[in-house]
Amino acid sequence: QLLPVIPLVRFNNVDEAIDFAVQCEHNFRHTASIHSRNIAKLSKMAQLMNCSLFIKNGPCYSGLGFGGAGYTSFTIATPTGEGLTRARTFTRERRCVLVGYFRII
Numbered sequence: 361q362l363l364p365v366i367p368l369v370r371f372n373n374v375d376e377a378i379d380f381a382v383q384c385e386h387n388f389r390h391t392a393s394i395h396s397r398n399i400a401k402l403s404k405m406a407q408l409m410n411c412s413l414f415i416k417n418g419p420c421y422s423g424l425g426f427g428g429a430g431y432t433s434f435t436i437a438t439p440t441g442e443g444l445t446r447a448r449t450f451t452r453e454r455r456c457v458l459v460g461y462f463r464i465i
Contacts, residue, residue, distance in 0.1 A: 378405045
């Protein structure tokens with residue numbers, strides 16, 4: 361949901377709501393959240409959604425490090441499966457070796 365509006369839909373039970381959430385996510389595996397005290401339902405949704413970020417009982421932005429676990433990140437490398445990104449994700453370590461005499465001219 362990229363808008364400042366969150367759709368609310370009423371369901372008969374939590375299993376129906378989880379099934380609908382899985383359908384709506386379209387297997388993008390980006391972000392999902394759930395609010396519940398039932399550990400079995402939290403676990404069920406986590407397994408079915410299989411997202412890079414799965415937030416339980418908190419706002420989705422806590423999955424990016426704001427008030428949650430981990431470091432702050434503004435992007436998720438979902439297609440590569442790397443999860444949260446940081447500067448090291450987009451850089452390449454290089455090695456430069458010089459053996460013997462160094463002469464430019």
